[in-house]
Structure formats: structure tokens, C-alpha cells
Amino acid sequence: MSLISRCCAALLLAMLLMGPALAQAPAASASAASDASSQEMPGPTVAELRARFAKLPATADNNEDLRTLLAQINAIAAQVDAFIDARSAPLADLNARLGELGAPPTTPGNTEDANITRQRAALTKQRNALDSDVRLAKLLAIDARQRGTDLVNQRRKLFEAQLTERAPSPLAGAFWLDIRDAWPDDIARLRALWDEMRRGAIVASEPGHRVPVLLTLVAALLIAVAGNLLAESAMLRLAKRWLPPGRLRRSLLVLAVVGVNVVLVGASAQWLHSVLDANGALGEQTRKVAQAVVASSIFIAFVVGLGRALLSVRRPSWRLPPMSNDMARRLAPYPWLIGLIGVLVWAPAQVNAVIDASFAAVLATHVLTALALTGLIAAIVLRLGPEHAPPPIPHDETTADAPVVPVERPVWVGVLLSAVMVVIVVIWVLVAIGYVAMASFLAGQLTWGGIVAAASYVMFKFADDLCTAVVSSKSPFGARLQKSFGFAPQTLDQAAVLLSGVSRVAVFFYMLIALMAPLGSGPGEVVQRSGQFGSGFKIGEFELVPGAIFSAVGVAVAGFIALRVLKRWLAQRYLPSTTLEPGMQSSITTLLGYVGGVLVVAFSLSALGIGINRIAWVASALSVGIGFGLQAIVQNFISGLILLAERPVKVGDWVVLGTSEGDVRRINVRATEIQLGDRSTLIVPNSEFITKIVRNMTLANAEGRVLIRLPMPLSTDAKKVRALMLAACNTHTEVLPTPSPSVTLEGVEGGALIFQAIAFVGSPRLAGGVRSDLMFEILDALRTAELPLSVPTMMVTSGAATPMATPAESPPPPAQT
The missing domain is CATH 2.30.30.60 (SH3 type barrels.)
Known part of the structure; x- marks a missing residue:
């Protein structure tokens, strides 16, 4: 698998993660009239697709033929899927219309209208024909996928056989002797390619083609070089002006720089290729070389753009990786070197494929690829060694005499770099002993892994920054959500972390697909594998569909937001306008929250594909646990x-x-x-x-009662005490006039008259404070009127140093409410 193909896969990976894919589904509707026949569907018929599939061979001899055959089978499978999708809706409509008509009468003597009979017969004929086509298409889809699986396995086995084949070692003389023997034939093939390129140059220099070719060449170079610089400068100014400061602005700028570089360079290269082809400057072999040049330009643009955006040598504050300025400057040339060396080691392989070079030339290309790529990677690893940076100092000091201390880095970084060096040594050993194909493959995989890791790092950062900037409570949009829906700041922050984790899992999934693709797979198979994963996978008897998972999450989020809005509207707008008391309003809102939460969960499970029968099965399984351990919770x-x-x-x-x-x-x-x-x-x-x-x-009654009991001597003027206590109760603002306060003489206890005052207040919560106020007023009034309270009788005994209260009298009981 070439580096250019892997770069295309990485670009496609970034495009899949940056935005939702657009899916087209052909749709057609059945005839509205009952006596009309079914409309003709666009596209090939099942018979035509079956005939095309039957003409394809079942196997191929080399890797290139296998790749082409697999692409043709995948194209037929895609057309079959489109055929089935286009006819599924009309078939369901016909079944529904037949269900409305009902079954024909079977009892003797029962008849129906002739128009209904004719309509049922016509609809049945249409339904049977459409159902037959759909069934045949499904069988063809199964055959195509089975054939594709067999070809992928065959291609993998062929690749593994080529990979483990041992050739003469470059350290032995047989390797160079084979190159010397094959040299004349390879030179002859190269001369034929060179002659074709010269003929194309002559054609392009003719008066009728010279001007458009030269103008296109100059314009393409200006777009690829000057256009990129101007676009980066413009994006930087727009980011400063329109995007708020923060991490999201940095990650968006990195994505924009990479995307613009790839688009401008790829578009200019493709434009130049189309102009040369239109003017007759490309032959059969040079056309393949030109297509390879377009792919290599995209590879260079992607790697260089990604590296420059990550390092940000001129704009350290926009740099995503935690890296010092000195380290960034030391790594600045390497993105260009990766692109250049990648093209240099890839171009000979493409030329070998075009001219059908000898086996010795292919082996030499593998050796060149393995040594060049591993040498470059080893140089980068050495540059990424432990760096030294000055510690932070105050702004009023200079850095001239600042001490240099080593900067700590995570342990896993050192372990990873050490593992890379071990792999590089293994590759060199494989080259030395003659396993050059495997060494070349490992070197390419190592380079490919670094590119995928860098692209995934950018996407990880972008996903986290986007969720934090949009959903977090500290973001403007999060503050608007908090104000509109009443979300707590902690809820928004938790949602931001959760969404960031889900998006990172999606990025990690596509990264694994790219890194762990089977031997010999290309970008198309990587995307196809991700598409098959997206269509669903089974865990036991339950089928999980990623699309259904996102649908369930969307239903849950939308449902709980709608439920929260409804509860807020009821609590703040509707229920206060009714005659319901506040307690009843709170109960209604709480009940609505419970019922709505259960419904939202049920709808989410339904969107996930979990039916009521599965939920009932789980509930029955949990009933045993509920019966033993969850009794208190259920109660x-x-x-x-x-x-x-x-x-x-x-x-x-x-x-x-x-x-x-x-x-x-x-x-x-x-x-x-x-x-x-x-x-x-x-x-x-x-x-x-x-x-x-x-x-x-x-x-039943929201009023509170205040009860005061006072003991008075037997000689007390009872009517005067009663009047004073009633006056104190009637003058207090919190005492209710109805029922009116009352003072009664309860009797004689312990040689004292017991007076009891009862007053009512608006709430039991006021009883304690009102009772204290009345006690202060009553005691002041009794003191002013010279009416003392009864005191307990004291008894003195011999030898007693302190008086003791007799049990004849006891203090008055406390007030009751």
C-alpha cells in the first residue's frame, strides 16, 4: 500500500470526521390511481445487473487485477443497494393499500363490488412483480458481497505470500548481479517511456497548444504556492476577527490550513493534468504517470500542511502540541522532507508498475523505500529526544543567564520512541537478510502510522475544543442555554465532557480502522469496512447499529430538553395562573417529570432497536433482584x-x-x-x-395555636389578670381576630390559680415567636399592675446548705401549639 494511497485515506478520514456524510437514496412513489401500473424506476434492472455480475471473472492473477475486479464488484453491489432502496417504499405502499382493501370473500354467497376486485387484482400483480424484483436484488447483493469477500481474502493471501518471500540480500553479490542482468531491459522500457514524454512535450509546444499549456502551468504554480500563502494569511486574519480567543480557534485554523493546502494544490494539479490531456500531450503511459503526479502533489500538500500547522513556528501561541519554540524550529524542515522523500521512494514504484519493470528493479525499489523512510524516521526520533528549556521567569528579567533544566515529558512518549527505534532496527535487519518486501511494508506502515496519528491528534483536539466551546457553561452559547432552559452550570459542563468523549471515541474508531487495516488493503477498503461497521454489528443476539445509537442519544437529549421546557412553562407560567395551591402545583410538576422521563427513556430504547418485548424480558429478569434486594427501594x-x-x-x-x-x-x-x-x-x-x-x-387548617399557662397566688384578682392577658393577645398584630383569643381559669393546682390563654395565628410556624412576644407583654403588664406570679414553696431542713423545691408545686407546663 503506497504512501499516496494512505494519504488519500487520511484526507478522507478527516473529511468524514469534520462533517456529516451526504447520502443519496433514490426514492420513488407508487401510482396514486388504483388502476394505474407501477412507475418505471430509474437505473439498471435486476437482469442487467445480474448479467454484468456474471461477466466478471471469479479470480485474478495479480494484485492490480484483483483491485480492479474488487472495485467493479463493489460498484455493482452499490447499484443493487440503490435498487432495493428505491423499491422498498413503493412495495410498502402497495402492501398497505392491499391491507386496506382486505382479503377477498371466501364464504359462498358473499360477493363484493367488481371495482374492488379489479383494483385488488391490479395491486396484487404490481406487488408481486415488485416483490420479485426486490427478492432477486437481495440475492444478487448477497452474491456480490460473497464474491467481494472471496476476492479480499485472495488478495490478502497473495499479498502475504509476496510479503514473506525472501530475495537476495543487498549485502550479497547476487542482488547486484540480478540488477546488472536486468539493466538493459529496464533501460529499454524507460527509454520508451522517455520517448513518449518527449512526444507529448513536442505536441504541447505546438502553436495551437503552447499558450493554454503554459498559461495553465503558470496559473497552477501560482495557485499552489502564492495561493496557499495568501489563503493562510487571510484565514489567520479572519480567525482573529470572527472567532473568539480560545482553543477552538487554534484547532479550526489547523484544519483550515490543511484543508486549503490540499484543495488548492490538488485542484491546480488536476487542472494541469486535464489541460495536458485535452491538448494531446499525454500518452497511455504518461497519462498514468501524470495521475501519479497528481496523487503525489496531494500527498505533499497534506503532509506539509499538517506539519506546518502543528508546529506553527511563526505563531507559537497558535500551536496545538505542548512543544517549545526551539523544538518546533528544529522540526520545521521535516514536513517538507517527509513529503519529498515519500514522493522520491514512491515515484520509482509507480514507474516500475507503468513500464512493467523487472523483479530486480522492484527489489531495488523496496530497498530504497525501506532505507529512506527509516532513515528519515530515525532522524525525527532523535530530534524528539529530551529537550531543555529555560524555566519561567518574571517579565522584568532577561533570559541570558537563565539556567537550563530538562523539561519533563510523559513516560509513554519515551516508551513509544524507543519502540519506534526498535522497529527501525528490525527493518534494517530484514533488509540485510533479504526480506526486503516485508521491510518496505513495515517502513511504509511506520510512516503511515505517524501521519494517521498526527491527523487523529488534530481531530481529537478539535472535537474536545468544539464541545467545550459550544456546550460548556463558560461559553456564550452555553450561557444562552443556561438562561433559556435553566440548565445548571455543572450539567452543561458534564454534557460538554460527555460529548467530547463520544466524539473522541468516534475519531479513535476511524483511526483504528486506518491503522489496523488488513495487509494489502487500500483506502477504498478501509472506507468500505467502516461503512459495513456502520450498518450494524451483533453482540450475542442483539444487533447494535451505530446510526441507531446516535438516534437514541438524539431522542434522549431532545426529549429531556423538551420535558424540561414543558416543566418550566408549567411551573412558571401556567400553574401560577390557576387556583391550585403551591403544593399541588409542585406535585403536578414532579409527576410530569417522572412520567415524561419514563416516556423519553422508552422512546430512546425504541430508537435503539430495543422493543417492548425485550424490555419486558429484562424487567422479568430483574424481578428476582427486586424481590430480594430492592424491596425497600420499590416500597x-x-x-x-x-x-x-x-x-x-x-x-x-x-x-x-x-x-x-x-x-x-x-x-x-x-x-x-x-x-x-x-x-x-x-x-x-x-x-x-x-x-x-x-x-x-x-x-385541613393552616392556622396555628398559641397556649400560655400561668400560675398566680390564690389572693390574685382573677378578673384583672384575665383582662390583662386578653389585652395583650388582642393588641398583637399576628393574633387572628377570628377565632378570638380566650383566657380561662383552669383551676387550682399546688396552691395556685392556673390561668390559660389561647390565641390563634396564621401559621404554626408563627406560634413560637408570637408566644414569646405575648409572654414578654403579659409579664410586663402583671409587674406594672403589681400582680406577682406564684412561686414554689421552699422548705429548709437542718444541715441543708441550699434550698430545695418542694414537690408540692411544679413549674407550669410549656406552651402547646
Whole structure:
């Protein structure tokens, strides 16, 4: 597999990852009239495709013939797929129309309208013909794919046989003797190619062809050289002006530089090739050489553009890899050297294929390829050794006397470079012992791996920068999402990380396809293999389709966003305009969230291809676990649904549960949150509200009660005390006039009169504060009126140093609410 072909695969890989592929699917509709025949579909028929397929040979003798035959079979398979797609919709439409007409009557004596009978017969005839074509096409598709698989296996075996073949070593005399013996024949073949090129030059220099050829040559050179420089400068200015500062601007500039270089150079080279061919300057052999030159120009543009964009010698702040300026300057010539040496080692192989050179010339080309590529890679590895850089210093100091310290680098980088050097040594050993074909292949794979790794690194960075710049809470678009849909910043940041991880997995998948392609595969087979993977693969009995996975993710994201928008609209716009109390509004919103979440998950699983029967099977399998280990969770879940439906406790209620009391702040699917008086939160399982006694202070009546009991001496003027306590209750702003406050004389306890005042406030939450205020006012009023409270009787005993309260009197009980 040549470096130019691999470069084309890398370019195609970048194009697949930079944007969605455009797929064309032929579509046709069935006739609307019941008595009309089916419309003719465009494209070849099944019989024509079958005839073309039958004419193709089942095998080939060499690698080039196998490649051509495989391309023809793939083209037929693509046309068959298009044929099936174009007729699937009309066939489904005909089946639906026949289903609407129903089956013909079978009971004797039952008849139907003649028009319906004729319409059913016509539709049945059309359906049978279309169904027959689709079935034959599917059989042809299976045969084509089987033939293609056999050819790929045959090509792989042929390549492996050639790869493991041992030839004379370049260190032995037999290698050079073979070249000397084959030299006259190879020179004769080269002279024929040279003569054809001279005849083409003579034709191009004729008066009728000279001007367009020269103008095209000059214009192509200007576009390839000056056009690239101007385009890079323009893209840099546009990036500074239109793109916000950040990592996304750097990665986008790298992609733009590589893309523009490839497009301009490839377009100019192809333009020059077409002009030379149109003016008769290309013969049979020179046309193949010219096509190879176009491919080599694309290779040079891709490698040089990628290397220059990654190193960014003139713009260090735009550099993607963590690399010092000195290291970037040392590596600056190597992108050009990779492109140049790649073309130099690739051109002889193309010339050998064009002129059908001798086996000795092919071996010499393999040796040249292996030694040149490994020498270049070894030089790059040595340049990538541990670098030294000055430590960061303040801006007011100079770097002249700054100490030089080694810059730490990851351990895996050193291990990888050491492994590359080991492979290089192995390649040299293979060349020395005569396995030159394998050595050439390993050298090409090593170079190809470096190019793919560099392109994948750019795509990794671009995917991460794009997700961070678009979805992150710190980005402008993320701030707009946060404002529009009410997303939390942590949610957006998590979504950005998740999307970045998914996109990186996709990039890694295509990188593995390019790196781990089977021996002898080309870019077309790599893309075909990725397409087959995209059509689906099985894990056990379940078939996973990458397109269905993305559809399921899209359905889930869109569904949860729509659910969040609906909940926000209900909570902020619609429900506040109704007469429902806030607790009921919160319950409705929570229930909608649960039901909507279940529906979104169900739709996502359906988009993934998991039917209701599979979900039921999983649920039945989980029922055993639910019965043993998840009883409490299920019990709390059902209790939460009961709380939301029957609403014995709702959001905003004041509840007493055991020794704890507080406000119900939130009813979740598993537990309920209660805010206590000290502002802490008590999380109570929902089953506690269903199976135990709960006191709801605000269920039927939201009012709170204040109770005050005071002991007074027996000689106290009871009516005066009553008047003072009623006055204190009536003058407090929080005490409700209805029911009105009351003061009663409860009786005599422990030699004291017990007065009890009862007042009502708007909420139980106010009872404690109001009771304290009333106590202050009542005590001040009693002190002013010279009405003392009753005190406990003290008893003094001999030997006692301190008084002790008698059990005759006890302090008044606390107020109750």
C-alpha cells in the first residue's frame, strides 16, 4: 500500500470526521390511481445487473487485477443497494393499500363490488412483480458481497505470500548481479517511456497548444504556492476577527490550513493534468504517470500542511502540541522532507508498475523505500529526544543567564520512541537478510502510522475544543442555554465532557480502522469496512447499529430538553395562573417529570432497536433482584407515588414525625425532604409517611395555636389578670381576630390559680415567636399592675446548705401549639 494511497485515506478520514456524510437514496412513489401500473424506476434492472455480475471473472492473477475486479464488484453491489432502496417504499405502499382493501370473500354467497376486485387484482400483480424484483436484488447483493469477500481474502493471501518471500540480500553479490542482468531491459522500457514524454512535450509546444499549456502551468504554480500563502494569511486574519480567543480557534485554523493546502494544490494539479490531456500531450503511459503526479502533489500538500500547522513556528501561541519554540524550529524542515522523500521512494514504484519493470528493479525499489523512510524516521526520533528549556521567569528579567533544566515529558512518549527505534532496527535487519518486501511494508506502515496519528491528534483536539466551546457553561452559547432552559452550570459542563468523549471515541474508531487495516488493503477498503461497521454489528443476539445509537442519544437529549421546557412553562407560567395551591402545583410538576422521563427513556430504547418485548424480558429478569434486594427501594417509590397522588402530605405542609417537625420542601421519588427549625434538612423515606403516624399541622387548617399557662397566688384578682392577658393577645398584630383569643381559669393546682390563654395565628410556624412576644407583654403588664406570679414553696431542713423545691408545686407546663 503506497504512501499516496494512505494519504488519500487520511484526507478522507478527516473529511468524514469534520462533517456529516451526504447520502443519496433514490426514492420513488407508487401510482396514486388504483388502476394505474407501477412507475418505471430509474437505473439498471435486476437482469442487467445480474448479467454484468456474471461477466466478471471469479479470480485474478495479480494484485492490480484483483483491485480492479474488487472495485467493479463493489460498484455493482452499490447499484443493487440503490435498487432495493428505491423499491422498498413503493412495495410498502402497495402492501398497505392491499391491507386496506382486505382479503377477498371466501364464504359462498358473499360477493363484493367488481371495482374492488379489479383494483385488488391490479395491486396484487404490481406487488408481486415488485416483490420479485426486490427478492432477486437481495440475492444478487448477497452474491456480490460473497464474491467481494472471496476476492479480499485472495488478495490478502497473495499479498502475504509476496510479503514473506525472501530475495537476495543487498549485502550479497547476487542482488547486484540480478540488477546488472536486468539493466538493459529496464533501460529499454524507460527509454520508451522517455520517448513518449518527449512526444507529448513536442505536441504541447505546438502553436495551437503552447499558450493554454503554459498559461495553465503558470496559473497552477501560482495557485499552489502564492495561493496557499495568501489563503493562510487571510484565514489567520479572519480567525482573529470572527472567532473568539480560545482553543477552538487554534484547532479550526489547523484544519483550515490543511484543508486549503490540499484543495488548492490538488485542484491546480488536476487542472494541469486535464489541460495536458485535452491538448494531446499525454500518452497511455504518461497519462498514468501524470495521475501519479497528481496523487503525489496531494500527498505533499497534506503532509506539509499538517506539519506546518502543528508546529506553527511563526505563531507559537497558535500551536496545538505542548512543544517549545526551539523544538518546533528544529522540526520545521521535516514536513517538507517527509513529503519529498515519500514522493522520491514512491515515484520509482509507480514507474516500475507503468513500464512493467523487472523483479530486480522492484527489489531495488523496496530497498530504497525501506532505507529512506527509516532513515528519515530515525532522524525525527532523535530530534524528539529530551529537550531543555529555560524555566519561567518574571517579565522584568532577561533570559541570558537563565539556567537550563530538562523539561519533563510523559513516560509513554519515551516508551513509544524507543519502540519506534526498535522497529527501525528490525527493518534494517530484514533488509540485510533479504526480506526486503516485508521491510518496505513495515517502513511504509511506520510512516503511515505517524501521519494517521498526527491527523487523529488534530481531530481529537478539535472535537474536545468544539464541545467545550459550544456546550460548556463558560461559553456564550452555553450561557444562552443556561438562561433559556435553566440548565445548571455543572450539567452543561458534564454534557460538554460527555460529548467530547463520544466524539473522541468516534475519531479513535476511524483511526483504528486506518491503522489496523488488513495487509494489502487500500483506502477504498478501509472506507468500505467502516461503512459495513456502520450498518450494524451483533453482540450475542442483539444487533447494535451505530446510526441507531446516535438516534437514541438524539431522542434522549431532545426529549429531556423538551420535558424540561414543558416543566418550566408549567411551573412558571401556567400553574401560577390557576387556583391550585403551591403544593399541588409542585406535585403536578414532579409527576410530569417522572412520567415524561419514563416516556423519553422508552422512546430512546425504541430508537435503539430495543422493543417492548425485550424490555419486558429484562424487567422479568430483574424481578428476582427486586424481590430480594430492592424491596425497600420499590416500597419507597410506590409510597412516593401515593404521596403525590393522594396528597396526605404535600409541599409546604408543617408536619410532625416522631420527635421531628418542620416544613415539607420536596417530595422525591424515594424520600421526602423536611426543613427543620434549625435550617437543617431531614431526609425521610416515603414509606414512613404511609406506614407510620404523621401529624400534619396544615392539612385541613393552616392556622396555628398559641397556649400560655400561668400560675398566680390564690389572693390574685382573677378578673384583672384575665383582662390583662386578653389585652395583650388582642393588641398583637399576628393574633387572628377570628377565632378570638380566650383566657380561662383552669383551676387550682399546688396552691395556685392556673390561668390559660389561647390565641390563634396564621401559621404554626408563627406560634413560637408570637408566644414569646405575648409572654414578654403579659409579664410586663402583671409587674406594672403589681400582680406577682406564684412561686414554689421552699422548705429548709437542718444541715441543708441550699434550698430545695418542694414537690408540692411544679413549674407550669410549656406552651402547646
